[in-house]
Amino acid sequence: MTVLDRIEVRAEAAAPPGTPRDRERRRAWDEVPRWQIYLPLGAYLLFTLVPFYWILLFALRPAGSTSLVPWPMTTAHFEKVWTERGFATYFENSVYIGIATLVLTTVVALAGGYALARFEFRLKKGFMLALLCSQFVPGALLLVPLFQIFAGLRMINSFGSVIIAETVFQLPLSMILISGFIRNVPYSLEEAAWVDGCGRFRAFRIVVLPLLRPGLVAVGSFAFVHAWNHFLFALMFLGNQEKQTIPVGLNTLMGADSVDLGALAAGGVIAAVPVVIVFAFIQKWLVTGFSAGAVKG
Amino acid sequence: MAAAVTPSPRAVRPPGRRRPKGPPRRLPYLLIAPAGLLMLGFIAYPVLSVFFYSLQHYNPTKPWRNGFAGLANFTELFTEDPHFWGTLVFSLKWVVVEVSLQLLFGLALALIVNQTFVGRALGRALVFSPWAVSGVLTSAIWVLLYNSQTGITRYLADAGIGSYGTSWLSDTATVFPAAIVADLWRGVPFFAILILADLQSIPRDLYEAAEVDGASRLRQFLHITLPHLRDAIVLSTLLRAVWEFNNVDLLYTLTGGGPAGETTTLPLYIAHTSVDAHDFGYASALTTVAFVILLFCSTVYLRLSKFGGENR
Numbered sequence: 377m378t379v380l381d382r383i384e385v386r387a388e389a390a391a392p393p394g395t396p397r398d399r400e401r402r403r404a405w406d407e408v409p410r411w412q413i414y415l416p417l418g419a420y421l422l423f424t425l426v427p428f429y430w431i432l433l434f435a436l437r438p439a440g441s442t443s444l445v446p447w448p449m450t451t452a453h454f455e456k457v458w459t460e461r462g463f464a465t466y467f468e469n470s471v472y473i474g475i476a477t478l479v480l481t482t483v484v485a486l487a488g489g490y491a492l493a494r495f496e497f498r499l500k501k502g503f504m505l506a507l508l509c510s511q512f513v514p515g516a517l518l519l520v521p522l523f524q525i526f527a528g529l530r531m532i533n534s535f536g537s538v539i540i541a542e543t544v545f546q547l548p549l550s551m552i553l554i555s556g557f558i559r560n561v562p563y564s565l566e567e568a569a570w571v572d573g574c575g576r577f578r579a580f581r582i583v584v585l586p587l588l589r590p591g592l593v594a595v596g597s598f599a600f601v602h603a604w605n606h607f608l609f610a611l612m613f614l615g616n617q618e619k620q621t622i623p624v625g626l627n628t629l630m631g632a633d634s635v636d637l638g639a640l641a642a643g644g645v646i647a648a649v650p651v652v653i654v655f656a657f658i659q660k661w662l663v664t665g666f667s668a669g670a671v672k673g
Numbered sequence: 674m675a676a677a678v679t680p681s682p683r684a685v686r687p688p689g690r691r692r693p694k695g696p697p698r699r700l701p702y703l704l705i706a707p708a709g710l711l712m713l714g715f716i717a718y719p720v721l722s723v724f725f726y727s728l729q730h731y732n733p734t735k736p737w738r739n740g741f742a743g744l745a746n747f748t749e750l751f752t753e754d755p756h757f758w759g760t761l762v763f764s765l766k767w768v769v770v771e772v773s774l775q776l777l778f779g780l781a782l783a784l785i786v787n788q789t790f791v792g793r794a795l796g797r798a799l800v801f802s803p804w805a806v807s808g809v810l811t812s813a814i815w816v817l818l819y820n821s822q823t824g825i826t827r828y829l830a831d832a833g834i835g836s837y838g839t840s841w842l843s844d845t846a847t848v849f850p851a852a853i854v855a856d857l858w859r860g861v862p863f864f865a866i867l868i869l870a871d872l873q874s875i876p877r878d879l880y881e882a883a884e885v886d887g888a889s890r891l892r893q894f895l896h897i898t899l900p901h902l903r904d905a906i907v908l909s910t911l912l913r914a915v916w917e918f919n920n921v922d923l924l925y926t927l928t929g930g931g932p933a934g935e936t937t938t939l940p941l942y943i944a945h946t947s948v949d950a951h952d953f954g955y956a957s958a959l960t961t962v963a964f965v966i967l968l969f970c971s972t973v974y975l976r977l978s979k980f981g982g983e984n985r
Contacts, residue, residue, distance in 0.1 A: 408890075413790050417800070420782060424800050427814045427858060430825065434817055442823065484707045491704035495697075503705060510716050511912060512967055514919030516940050517960040520726070520947050521719035544715040547708055576700075605807040607922045612948070623809040627926050630809075630816060637817055644813040648806055655805035659798050663870045 431648070434641030453642035457629075461639060463646055465618060466625040470604055471650075473535055473621060477542045477603035478596045481550050484543070485595065486588075489554030490580070494563065507548040515545050519612050526613055537613040538621075542603040550595045557591035558584065590661045597658045601651050622647045720964075726957035734951045746958035756934065756942055757959070761966070764918060764938040771856055772914045776906065778857065779864025784898075786865070787872045804862035808922030815855035815927060816842070842928055845935050852936055856923055864909060871905035872898070907978045911971060918967065939963050 435453055436446035457463045492500065526537040561584050569579035607623040614620055626647055629640045730742045750757050786797050803811070818825045821840035841851040875898065883893045921940050924930065930937035930945070937945075940963065947956035 408788055410790065413785055413788050416781065417785050417796055420778075420785075420800055421796070423858070424803060424862075426825075427818055428802075430818050431814050434823075442827075444828070484711065487704040488708035491701040495701040497701040499702070499705075503709065506712065506717075510712060512915055512964075512971065513716055513720060514940060514960075514963070516919060516921045517943055517963060518716070518719040518723065519944070520953050520956065521722040522715065524722070525715065525719065540711070540715060544711050547712065551708060576697075601805055601807075605810065605922075607809045607926070608944075623922075626809050626813050630813060630926055637820060637823060640813055641817055644810055644817075647810050647813075651805040652802060655802055656798065659801060660794070662801070662866055663873065 431641045431644045434637050435645045437638075439636075439638050453638040454646070457639050457642045457646065461625065461629065461643070462617070462620075463622070463625055463643060466620055466622045467646060469535070469619060470621040470623075473538050473542070473610070474600045474604045474650075476535065476539045477546065478600040480539060480543045481546045481599035482592055482596045485547055485550035485554050486592070488547075488551045490558055492551065492555040493558035507552060510548045515541070516608055519608065522609075523612060532613055533616045533619060535614075535619065538609050539603075541609045541613065542606060543599070546599045546602055550599060553595050553598075554588075554591065557588050561587050590664075594658050594661045597654050601654055604647075604651055723957045723960050723964075726954050727961040729954045729957075731954035731957075732952045739954075742954060746955050747962070749955070750958055750962065756937070757939075759934070760937050760939045760942040763936065764940070767853075767936075767938055768914050768918050771853060771860065771917050772910060774853070774857055775860040775864050775913065776910055778861045780868055780902075780906075782861060782865040783868035783872055784894075787869055801862040801866060803859045804866065807859055808920075809926045811855060811859045812923055812926035815851075815858070819851055843932050845932055848928060848932060848936055852924065852927055855927060856917075860913070860917075864913065867909045868902060868905060871902055875901045903978075907975075911974055914974075915967060915971065 433444070433446050436449050436451075437443060438448065438450045438452065491497070492504065522541060523532070526532050526541075529537075531537040531540075565583050566576075566579045569583045570576070574582070605623060607621075607627065610621040611624050611627070614624075622643075626640070626643050629636070629643050727746055728742055728744070730738045730740055730745070732738065782800060786793060786800065790796075806814075817823075819841045820826075821843075824840075826841065841847040879897050880893055883897060888896070918938070919940055921938070921944055924936055924938060924941055925944070928936045930941050939959070943956050943959045943963065946952050946959060
């Protein structure tokens with residue numbers, strides 16, 4: 377059995393969501409002593425949360441304070457970063473790039489994912505293999521040729537270059553995920569719609585698309601989070617200060633004067649807030665998303 | 674949705690509206706075309722041009738030297754380059770240590786949050802949250818934590834652990850573990866999410882049967898859970914290893930490859946060579962070698978782990 381076959385088989389075998397009866401049965405055998413859950417979880421939670429607390433602390437307490445509680449609280453660091461350090465502009469740029477990447481990735485991956493899920497065609501095996509292989513291609517190492525391509529297209533210093541680059545590197549995973557989601561929607565539903573007189577496109581739109589919504593939200597969010605966090609493409613393709621993104625802004629705060637830790641922390645909080653909100657929104661779909669999409673093999 | 678279904682749907686189908694019949698020939702190609710073209714233009718073509726430049730002298734700051742180089746870049750790389758082997762060894766060390774720790778902690782974390790307990794949803798959300806934060810932001814957070822004056826080191830020193838004024842990121846003895854811990858912070862949740870997804874697809878009946886047969890929890894784990902997770906673990910470990918190998922965001926901003934080149938990975942070295950030194954030809958040769966190494970290691974790994982094998 378090849379890797380590719382395996383991926384398809386797994387996608388089909390993805391478990392349906394737990395039925396109430398399933399949950400009951402589970403409770404019956406799940407009798408791990410409570411301390412074996414709460415103790416390690418608590419320890420890990422500490423490891424997870426201390427860094428978050430630390431950055432909030434630095435962002436909120438006045439410069440020079442060594443208190444471990446951010447009191448008295450100040451917004452001075454935020455004001456400084458937002459206005460003087462250009463984070464207002466960076467934030468806006470990152471939002472544009474993030475949303476454009478989200479839309480482009482989702483639309484292109486949806487089309488491709490549908491083809492992979494529903495049709496057998498000659499190039500399919502090769503295409504799947506290309507998707508898998510592209511995971512081995514390091515974006516960072518392709519900076520120079522990518523730079524030349526975008527220079528040739530006169531797209532250096534325009535958001536288009538970063539949006540395309542982020543989309544391309546996000547596509548393989550998104551497409552594999554989406555085709556997994558589509559495979560979970562019975563083909564017979566679509567066929568029933570054709571019988572009722574719908575065209576293929578209309579059948580897809582009114583029957584399949586609504587069922588895909590959670591999956592699309594997950595995939596779109598990955599694309600957004602990825603574009604929001606990624607640093608190298610923006611750094612290289614957007615030389616113009618006015619066009620830079622949040623991660624690049626953070627990097628300059630870390631480099632030039634690492635003395636201003638308050639500003640760095642405030643910048644970090646500004647960078648974290650949108651992705652943490654997105655994450656809080658999608659995390660319940662995350663696990664089922666990976667399960668149905670079968671990235672894990 | 675559509676016209677009412679009276680006697681035979683075939684008969685009432687409005688004229689001109691064609692029901693899709695048989696497998697369409699051109700549609701799948703039309704659908705994958707956008708993705709295919711994007712990947713061809715912005716992944717395949719750049720990869721090929723990297724191979725091409727690896728055989729060229731190409732440095733915009735030294736145009737008189739540009740031109741066909743044959744294998745000169747490669748011979749220089751293997752025989753004269755003082756940095757290549759060091760950065761390669763560090764890359765491998767980084768990937769092996771990082772990925773095995775992430776796998777270990779990720780597996781443990783997934784097993785824990787797969788149990789039913791009060792506050793599970795919140796617990797999951799919290800421990801998974803660093804997944805959303807990555808690269809530069811992780812660096813920023815850990816730069817604050819490791820700061821010698823005001824970081825957590827100071828408070829630890831107050832409590833009698835370590836000493837004042839040490840920065841874990843600028844000391845060659847501590848920089849490696851310090852960077853590893855920072856990367857674990859964001860890497861473990863990723864593994865945990867993938868493994869948890871697969872844990873949930875294990876049929877509960879298997880455990881019930883084992884319970885009836887009196888198998889201990891450890892035996893259940895070894896004989897049911899682990900075999901079932903094998904493919905997931907193999908593939909996610911491989912993907913993660915490749916990503917960790919290739920990723921430069923974290924180390925670029927956390928240590929910049931320092932102190933004294935101590936934490937320079939091969940991709941970081943390539944970035945410095947191409948971006949700072951403008952030696953594109955040589956950087957392309959380095960990239961080509963990195964490709965071959967990645968491809969070789971992945972193939973060997975997939976063979977050894979018998980990925981997709983029949984026994985599971």
